[in-house]
Every structure is written in C-alpha cells, then in structure tokens.
Amino acid sequence: MIRIFKVAVFILCLVPLGLLAWRFFGAHPTDMTNWGVGLGPNPVEALEHGTGDWTLRFLLITLAITPLRKLLRVPALVKFRRMLGLFAFFYGCLHFATYLWVDKFFNVHEILADIVKRKYITVGFLAFVLLIPLAVTSTTGWIRRLGGKRWQALHRLIYFSAIAGVIHYLWLVKADIHKPLEYGAVLAVLLAYRVFVWQRQLFAARSAVTTLPRKIAVE
Amino acid sequence: MLIKSSSPSDARPSEITPRDLYLNRRKFLAGVGLSAIAAAGVGTLLSPAEKAMATDQITGLQKSPFSTTEKITPMNDVTHYNNYYEFSSEKDEPASLAKNFKSHPWTVSIGGAVPKKLKWDLDEVLKFAPPEERIYRLRCVEGWSIVVPWIGFSLSEVIKRAQPLSKAKFVEFTSINDPGQMPGQRQRMLDWPYTEGLRMDEAMHPLTLLCFGMYGGSLANQDGAPLRLIVPWKYGFKSAKAIVKISFVEHQPNTTWNEANPHDFGFYSNVNPNVERYHSQASEHRLGEFRPRPTLMFNGYDQVAGLYSGMDLAKNY
Numbered sequence: 001m002i003r004i005f006k007v008a009v010f011i012l013c014l015v016p017l018g019l020l021a022w023r024f025f026g027a028h029p030t031d032m033t034n035w036g037v038g039l040g041p042n043p044v045e046a047l048e049h050g051t052g053d054w055t056l057r058f059l060l061i062t063l064a065i066t067p068l069r070k071l072l073r074v075p076a077l078v079k080f081r082r083m084l085g086l087f088a089f090f091y092g093c094l095h096f097a098t099y100l101w102v103d104k105f106f107n108v109h110e111i112l113a114d115i116v117k118r119k120y121i122t123v124g125f126l127a128f129v130l131l132i133p134l135a136v137t138s139t140t141g142w143i144r145r146l147g148g149k150r151w152q153a154l155h156r157l158i159y160f161s162a163i164a165g166v167i168h169y170l171w172l173v174k175a176d177i178h179k180p181l182e183y184g185a186v187l188a189v190l191l192a193y194r195v196f197v198w199q200r201q202l203f204a205a206r207s208a209v210t211t212l213p214r215k216i217a218v219e
Numbered sequence: 220m221l222i223k224s225s226s227p228s229d230a231r232p233s234e235i236t237p238r239d240l241y242l243n244r245r246k247f248l249a250g251v252g253l254s255a256i257a258a259a260g261v262g263t264l265l266s267p268a269e270k271a272m273a274t275d276q277i278t279g280l281q282k283s284p285f286s287t288t289e290k291i292t293p294m295n296d297v298t299h300y301n302n303y304y305e306f307s308s309e310k311d312e313p314a315s316l317a318k319n320f321k322s323h324p325w326t327v328s329i330g331g332a333v334p335k336k337l338k339w340d341l342d343e344v345l346k347f348a349p350p351e352e353r354i355y356r357l358r359c360v361e362g363w364s365i366v367v368p369w370i371g372f373s374l375s376e377v378i379k380r381a382q383p384l385s386k387a388k389f390v391e392f393t394s395i396n397d398p399g400q401m402p403g404q405r406q407r408m409l410d411w412p413y414t415e416g417l418r419m420d421e422a423m424h425p426l427t428l429l430c431f432g433m434y435g436g437s438l439a440n441q442d443g444a445p446l447r448l449i450v451p452w453k454y455g456f457k458s459a460k461a462i463v464k465i466s467f468v469e470h471q472p473n474t475t476w477n478e479a480n481p482h483d484f485g486f487y488s489n490v491n492p493n494v495e496r497y498h499s500q501a502s503e504h505r506l507g508e509f510r511p512r513p514t515l516m517f518n519g520y521d522q523v524a525g526l527y528s529g530m531d532l533a534k535n536y
Binding site for chain 2: 102178
C-alpha cells in the first residue's frame with residue numbers, strides 16, 4: 001500500500017518540472033527556434049524563478065512532515081520525508097544549473113564574482129551547499145554508519161538551508177517583499193513548532209530531575 | 220514595423236493631422252462601424268497581433284539618426300513584460316491591470332525654477348515638434364534588454380519652452396499618483412508618487428526622449444502612456460512613466476528607487492558593466508535570445524561620455 005503511495009508522490013513531485021518542460025519546449029519540441037517561447041518574454045528568468053520557487057516549496061513540505069505526522073497522528077508520513085527532501089535537493093540542482101548555464105553560460109569569472117560579491121547569491125549558494133551532505137547521507141547505509149543521533153544532528157542543517165533560502169529570496173527582490181515573506185512566515189511556523197517541542201522536552205527533563213529525589217524521599 | 224524615410228513627398232510637420240483630431244476621427248469611424256476599415260490601414264508591416272494592438276497610428280514619423288539597426292523586440296514582449304510597480308510588481312500583470320487606465324485627457328504641469336508656472340494639455344505638448352521614431356536599446360537593471368521603436372522628440376523641446384532659470388541644475392519628473400486606477404499604489408512597496416531626475420545637461424541631451432508612442436502607434440498603457448521619458452544610456456527605471464509634472468530644481472532631487480535602496484540604485488544609474496551593485500551588470504539577456512550578451516558602457520551610447528568627464532563613475536553610479 002505504502003509503495004503505491006510512494007510511486008504516486010514521486011510522480012506528483014515531478015509535475016512542476018513537467019509543466020516547466022512543457023512550457024519550455026512548447027507544442028513543437030523538435031523546433032529549437034521555438035524553445036522557451038512558452039515561458040513568456042524572458043524564459044531565462046521564468047526557469048530561474050520556477051525552479052527556485054519549487055526548491056523552497058519542497059524544503060517547506062519536507063519540514064512540515066514531522067509536525068504533520070505528530071499533529072495528525074499519521075506516523076507513516078515519515079516514510080515520504082526522504083523522498084521529499086531529495087526532491088528539494090533535485091529542484092535546487094535544477095535552479096543552480098539554470099543559473100550556471102542559461103543565465104551565466106558557464107562564465108566562471110562572473111559566477112565567482114557573483115558568489116563572493118552579491119550577498120543574495122552568497123546566501124543562496126550556501127543554502128544549496130548545505131543540502132549536499134544531506135542528500136549524500138540520505139541512504140539507510142549512512143544512517144547506520146553515522147548512528148541515529150549523529151545523523152539526526154547533521155540533518156538539522158536543513159533548518160539553516162531553508163532559512164538561507166528564504167533570505168536569498170528576500171534579498172534578491174527589489175521592493176515587493178510580499179512573496180519571500182509568505183515563505184518566511186510558513187518557515188517561521190515550522191521552526192517555531194520545533195522550538196516549542198524542544199522547550200517542552202527540556203522542561204520535562206528538568207522537572208523529571210527535580211521531582212525524582214522528592215519521590216524517593218516520600219517513599 | 221513602420222520606418223518611414225523622410226523623402227520630399229513626406230508630410231511636413233504642419234500637415235500632420237493633430238492627434239486629437241485623428242483620435243476623434245477614429246471614434247467617429249468606430250461609431251459608424253467602420254473601425255475594421257480604419258484598422259486595415261494601420262501599419263502594413265506589423266504582424267496581425269501587433270496590428271490588433273496598435274489602436275492608432277501616428278503619421279508623419281521622422282527617421283532618427285540615433286536609431287539602432289538591431290533586431291526590434293516583438294511588440295507583444297514589450298507590452299507583456301513590464302516593470303510598472305504602480306500596477307504590480309509582477310511583470311506579466313500590468314498588461315491586464317492597465318487596460319482601463321485613463322490616459323486622456325492629460326495635463327503636464329511645469330514648475331520649480333521657471334519664470335511662469337505652466338499647465339500644458341498633452342495635445343498641446345505633442346505639437347511642440349514633429350514626432351520622430353527612435354529605435355533605442357533599453358537595458359533593465361535586472362539584467363534584461365529590449366530594442367524598441369519609440370516615438371517622441373527630444374525632451375529639450377519642452378525644456379526650451381519652459382525657459383528654466385539659470386539656477387535650475389536638475390529636472391525632476393513626477394509620475395501620476397492615482398491609487399484608484401493603479402492597484403500597486405495601494406501597497407506601500409515604494410514611496411508614491413514615483414519620481415525621477417536628471418541633471419540639466421543630461422535632460423538637454425538630444426538622446427533624451429520625451430516619448431508618447433511605440434511601434435508606429437501611441438504608447439500602450441502598460442508602457443507608460445500617455446507620456447514618458449526614455450533615457451537610453453541609463454537603466455530602465457530612470458525612464459519615468461505617465462509623467463504629470465516636470466520641475467526645474469536647484470539640488471539633486473530625491474528619486475524613488477534611490478530612496479528605496481540608495482546602495483543599489485544610484486542617482487545616475489548609467490548602464491555600466493564595470494559597476495556592480497544590485498546585480499552583476501557585465502552581461503544581459505536580450506529578450507528573444509538564449510545566450511547572454513555583454514553589456515556595453517552607456518548601453519552603447521558613447522556620445523554621452525562627455526557628460527561625465529572627470530567624474531568617478533564607480534562612486535557616482
């Protein structure tokens with residue numbers, strides 16, 4: 001049953017790419033002169049924004065899995081987390097590739113200058129780089145090799161990747177910060193949930209320590 | 220495309236049908252159901268879609284030596300990819316949001332250091348000089364560029380008639396403030412109304428165009444109708460749209476984008492591949508081209524270099 005769901009989710013995750021490709025290649029995919037026309041007057045920008053948007057969306061969807069499975073009491077949701085996280089990385093790769101190829105045409109000089117000098121590109125690059133170790137260690141083998149605790153600690157990097165991703169968007173817009181703030185608001189809720197859980201655990205642990213001797217004393 | 224060469228048989232400026240009369244005639248034709256016949260006469264070289272968009276034709280266009288011979292960007296791109304924050308920050312939205320914008324009647328007020336404050340009706344302004352077609356490159360600070368056949372005449376024609384006093388060193392342009400018609404102005408993205416400015420010598424430069432038309436017809440609403448500025452050697456945001464006021468001032472005026480982000484958007488904002496602020500400005504994407512092309516100093520308009528001799532353009536960006 002879960003296998004069927006996994007296949008369905010996998011296909012669903014490819015829909016945004018399919019739509020972008022559909023618009024890019026248009027009605028006559030063999031006619032190269034027509035490529036990009038379906039993406040509007042500036043296909044380069046449309047590809048860059050499309051892949052960037054979906055990277056952020058998949059990061060947020062991945063981060064929503066843990067709160068949702070606890071709040072909705074559907075533990076099986078965790079079985080989709082790795083796939084969704086890898087799709088975030090996949091769209092991040094497409095986004096980065098679009099920048100390297102269609103935007104900068106592999107102009108190494110310009111790309112390096114961008115990463116060093118332009119803070120929105122620096123932080124975007126950071127968001128992407130932080131996802132690489134997570135993608136690499138996403139396999140069951142790596143979880144075993146690192147041990148659950150260490151693996152979990154490493155994968156908290158996704159919080160910083162998502163924060164960097166939202167800042168990347170916030171810094172790149174010229175004046176209308178409406179959309180990056182929407183992503184920021186969702187991310188804030190998802191992170192606030194973790195802070196809340198962490199605080200509660202901390203409180204529970206502390207009260208456990210303080211109540212323990214008293215219990216003994218009473219007995 | 221309408222590119223008329225000025226041969227002796229061409230209409231003299233005095234023979235050009237005034238635009239208001241022309242528009243009235245079009246209304247009349249529409250009234251008696253002959254609009255299709257009138258439309259058939261519009262720009263035989265335009266594509267069908269462009270013909271449908273060119274609602275009226277500006278006759279007696281003069282050719283300009285400033286025009287580039289580069290491939291003109293399709294009109295559909297120029298009318299559906301607009302940075303016009305008064306309507307929306309999304310470039311595909313002004314086309315529909317500006318559909319019912321009222322660009323007629325229109326008054327332009329002249330103020331500041333002038334012997335007499337003036338209010339000109341747009342139709343009056345359009346008679347100051349014969350309309351020229353100028354095919355200019357336009358480079359956006361975001362890294363894309365277009366080639367557009369604008370219609371207008373040098374801004375200096377207006378400045379001459381305003382007779383600014385010698386103490387006026389800058390010209391300030393104010394765009395319309397009308398949140399009722401412009402949904403973007405109901406949000407506080409920028410400080411409305413939009414203002415822009417030029418140094419007097421920049422404003423007097425023959426390249427600086429007071430623009431009221433494009434692609435053989437009048438300006439599309441989403442492209443800044445009915446009256447805008449085109450300063451081809453500066454980033455696009457310097458070319459204010461829907462201008463209602465021109466003021467002659469002593470000091471460098473505040474400009475909208477400069478106020479919003481002084482670090483990224485300087486007062487001069489000359490196209491300069493060597494000065495990187497908001498973006499790397501070394502290359503650009505010409506709409507319709509896949510490979511980026513190198514950005515040229517002053518957007519290729521080298522004749523303006525003299526305006527900035529002795530200035531450090533890395534500091535005065």
